[in-house]
Amino acid sequence: MTAIVQEVYGGPEVLHFAQVPRPALRPQDLLVRVRAIAVNPVDTKVRAGGPANTPVPDAPKILGWDGAGIVAAVGPEVDRFQVGDEVYFAGDITRAGCYAEYVAVDERIVGHKPQTLSFEAAAAMPLTSLTAWEGIIETLGVDEGGRDAGRSILIVGGGGGVGSIAIQIAKRVCRLHVVATASRPESQAQCRKMGADQVIDHSQRLRPQLQELGYTGVDYIFSTAPLGNFPQLVEVLNPLGKICLILGGPEAKALDVSGLVPIRGSVAWELMFTRPRLNVEPEKQGAILNRVAELLDDQTLESTLSAVLSWRDIQEAHRMLETGHTIGKIALRVDG
Numbered sequence: 025m026t027a028i029v030q031e032v033y034g035g036p037e038v039l040h041f042a043q044v045p046r047p048a049l050r051p052q053d054l055l056v057r058v059r060a061i062a063v064n065p066v067d068t069k070v071r072a073g074g075p076a077n078t079p080v081p082d083a084p085k086i087l088g089w090d091g092a093g094i095v096a097a098v099g100p101e102v103d104r105f106q107v108g109d110e111v112y113f114a115g116d117i118t119r120a121g122c123y124a125e126y127v128a129v130d131e132r133i134v135g136h137k138p139q140t141l142s143f144e145a146a147a148a149m150p151l152t153s154l155t156a157w158e159g160i161i162e163t164l165g166v167d168e169g170g171r172d173a174g175r176s177i178l179i180v181g182g183g184g185g186v187g188s189i190a191i192q193i194a195k196r197v198c199r200l201h202v203v204a205t206a207s208r209p210e211s212q213a214q215c216r217k218m219g220a221d222q223v224i225d226h227s228q229r230l231r232p233q234l235q236e237l238g239y240t241g242v243d244y245i246f247s248t249a250p251l252g253n254f255p256q257l258v259e260v261l262n263p264l265g266k267i268c269l270i271l272g273g274p275e276a277k278a279l280d281v282s283g284l285v286p287i288r289g290s291v292a293w294e295l296m297f298t299r300p301r302l303n304v305e306p307e308k309q310g311a312i313l314n315r316v317a318e319l320l321d322d323q324t325l326e327s328t329l330s331a332v333l334s335w336r337d338i339q340e341a342h343r344m345l346e347t348g349h350t351i352g353k354i355a356l357r358v359d360g
């Protein structure tokens with residue numbers, strides 16, 4: 025089959041087309057004919073994850089975990105899907121990705137594709153939706169049914185891939201009052217389009233901006249930003265409030281949580297690959313993707329797709345993502 029692979033670490037130029045064998049199936053795997061993929065920062069981080077031009081250990085490596093396509097074959101223990109089903113998925117970072125004509129993916133972490141969306145609009149959704157859903161509903165414990173309606177949440181980095189769907193889930197599913205952050209007019213407009221009630225600028229101090237809007241603090245914080253701004257998050261958290269972070273890195277070692285003690289605040293992480301990687305109830309991800317598909321089909325949620333390219337433009341897609349300022353999601357057609 026045709027796939028986009030890398031043999032060495034480096035910039036977008038290390039990505040190239042090659043012929044590789046179709047993946048072998050495990051008992052609970054689907055073989056999916058991939059119709060569209062989406063790019064995520066994890067793709068660029070793995071691509072550049074070692075000294076430039078040194079070999080990647082599992083070459084030829086296939087990146088890319090967000091995909092949508094059609095089930096072409098099933099493993100002997102598959103019981104949720106059939107050949108011909110349209111599916112979408114965010115995959116498992118420990119396995120080969122979906123920059124390829126075919127990918128093998130465990131059926132438990134796959135959802136039925138939203139029927140009303142194109143393959144490109146569907147491929148834009150899984151990884152970020154799982155991150156936002158697990159972060160807001162599981163990690164922060166916000167009620168999906170609206171029991172927490174009217175409580176406040178600050179979503180940091182609201183214009184990006186994760187932020188765009190996080191705003192929608194917080195506002196349109198959980199009915200929270202949403203303040204999002206964005207630093208540019210285009211990303212601020214994206215936050216409002218996704219449903220944010222108010223927008224402030226993460227390149228400026230957060231507390232005075234929230235005070236100006238009349239807040240003494242917020243009940244929840246969902247941050248897609250690097251951890252450098254953590255002291256600012258603690259500063260704007262209400263007593264008994266909760267913070268969900270989705271990034272780690274070296275700053276995590278020195279995170280000063282002392283400001284959370286007197287306010288009984290909490291901080292916890294969301295990492296969407298934890299369930300498949302450590303085999304922790306992976307079927308919950310299939311269930312979340314099916315729920316998100318229903319919400320997309322009944323138009324409670326909308327796809328965050330902002331640009332469609334051909335997979336021939338994969339290097340350009342990586343360059344766009346590496347600006348750190350894309351809006352919504354970039355998807356690529358697996359064509360030609």
Ligand SMILES: NC(=O)c1ccc[n+]([C@@H]2O[C@H](COP(=O)([O-])OP(=O)(O)OC[C@H]3O[C@@H](n4cnc5c(N)ncnc54)[C@H](OP(=O)(O)O)[C@@H]3O)[C@@H](O)[C@H]2O)c1
Pocket residue numbers: 064065066151152155180181182183184185186187205206207208211212226248249250269270271294295296297345348349350351352
């Ligand atoms: N833990 C997980 O499971 C998980 C899952 C998905 C993503 N992630 C990570 O989360 C981060 C965001 O992912 P994404 O897919 O949303 O990326 P993205 O689409 O590339 O995010 C772009 C957005 O980030 C905003 N941004 C840039 N610098 C910022 C800063 N210092 N503070 C706040 N916002 C900033 C930009 O807003 P402006 O243009 O307005 O500045 C832009 O709208 C990435 O590092 C990614 O690797 C983690």
